[in-house]
Amino acid sequence: FRVSFSRPIDVGVVNLYDAMGIFGESDITLRGATTGDVNGSLVIAADGRSLQFVANGALAIDSYSVVVRSGSDAFQTVTGELLDGNADEEAGDSYNGTFTISEVPTVRLAIPSFARGPGQDVHVPVGSESGIPLVLESDGSVRSLDAIFSFNPELLDVSDIVPAVNLPEFVTFSTEVLEPGRIALRFDATESFPDGGGAPAGQLTIANVMAQVDTAAENGSSALLSLESVVSNSTITVGGSNAVQLVAALGDTSGDGAYSSADSALAARLAMRLDSGLVNYPVVIPSLVADVSGNGTVSMLDAAMIAGVSGGSQGPDSGSASAPRQMLLRHEGSFRRADVIDVSSVLSDVDTKVLAESRDSAASRAQAFADIAAGWAASVAANENSTFSFAEDSDESADSIFVDPGLV
Structure with missing residues (x-):
């Protein structure tokens, strides 16, 4: 959808995603009555008078609500006047709108x-x-x-x-x-x-x-x-x-135009759900920059690939990843680093097959080791009567354990 404004907006304070607690809540939300929140990116016109919300995928059949937030940390003019979202000539109101998609094109x-x-x-x-x-x-x-x-x-x-x-x-x-x-x-x-x-x-x-x-x-x-x-x-x-x-170069999560340990660290923060976005790209879905593996999610595999990058015309590639030797465990909001255990003597036939099929790809080896480590952690958690969630899960209970491969 497209939003137009009567006067130029201050694009420097608008965000869809938060990073390091700097930006706070999203200034535009798109929510389906059935499908829930829709992630996407904003493309803001050079004159600041309009923007386009681009959803991360085709919208499903549903009724959708749109909120454009008014505030000093949200939508305001370049001179600091807050958005009058309901057009009552009193600034400070958010815009609320709805639309319905009743069918999707077959072509x-x-x-x-x-x-x-x-x-x-x-x-x-x-x-x-x-x-x-x-x-x-x-x-x-x-x-x-x-x-x-x-x-x-x-x-x-x-x-x-x-x-x-x-x-x-x-x-x-x-x-x-x-x-x-x-x-x-x-x-x-x-x-x-x-x-x-x-x-x-x-x-x-x-x-x-x-x-x-x-x-x-x-x-x-x-x-x-x-x-x-x-x-x-x-x-x-x-x-x-x-x-x-x-x-932005793929993997340049810091936005400084070069690859450094900071890029890997920021990707890791996304993987650990500490951040929902990137500081230098607050209106763009972070996977656009940080998903260097191309598998559709941001995980510690991406952080590993960015950490090992040596340059190239397209950014990090699978050859820049190495198998993780450590992993991060999160429990009740606390983190600790743990070694990925040596399971070579107790591998199941399935695990052995996974590793055997991964020998030719450093990235695949990294993912295989991570999967095995996560599986081991899950079994330990089960024995300790704790719940377990993978990095892709969005809902975590207070006693959940979060596992993702770490870096050394």
Whole structure:
């Protein structure tokens, strides 16, 4: 959703996430009546008069409430006047709104959000060389598709948009530059696909955007990526999508443009749920920067990969991680460091298989050791009649134990 303001807002005090207790509660909340709170990122216009909330994934069918908070630490003008959210001409009121999604499109064209630093090529996922994928999600009926790809040319240099390598020969993909930052796309099948219909149901990458972050882009700046005016089979308007480009090197959680132990420490704080966001990126979902493993969550595996980074065009990779020798235990709000026990003489067949299959990947070994350590801790906790929760769990009881691999 988009929010507009009558006067420029002070963007320096707005946050969605907290870090080290600096920012406090979120200044914008999106909550589904059934689905609960929705995480996402904000892209704020350069003039401070509007912003776009980009959810971290497509919204489900639900009724949603939106709160835009007014306050000296929330939405106010650049001169310090508080937001008048209910338009009663008395400043200090938060805005409250609702909307409903009653159906989701059966056809949708999507593009992922990403974080890369100035001058870096953009490949998603990191280990690939294929650029930024444009993914068609369909019901199997799509024979042709038209769309417009919009981006900020001051932050992203797009050199080409190429058809995906797995498309059949009878599929053509063409582009036309409409103006800087707007490119028209067309996907067209001149024959039926193998099942006799349109593109296979499910997800299909139809093209890849070959791009590089502009060398003059300011670290921490962001822009909206949009796929709009999406039309299927020449007549049917279908779903587009929005994503976020953040100018930040993957793994540079401190935002200083370099890799250091501070980046690893901040990723670890996210993994341990001490922080919900990052100090230098308070309006962007932190996984965009800190999830260097690309598995969808921020864990101590990411902290390990960042700690071992030696550079590279795309930031940390799996070769920079080493198997953890220690882990952190949290119990009733207290932390202690414990050695990952040597279980080589008592490994089960399953554990042995996990380790054997992980030999070729340092990152996989790190995760395997972490899993085994967590399993051991869970069994100990069970014997001591304590409850146990993995790092991914959000609800913790007072006597729960939190386990995640540590760093030495």
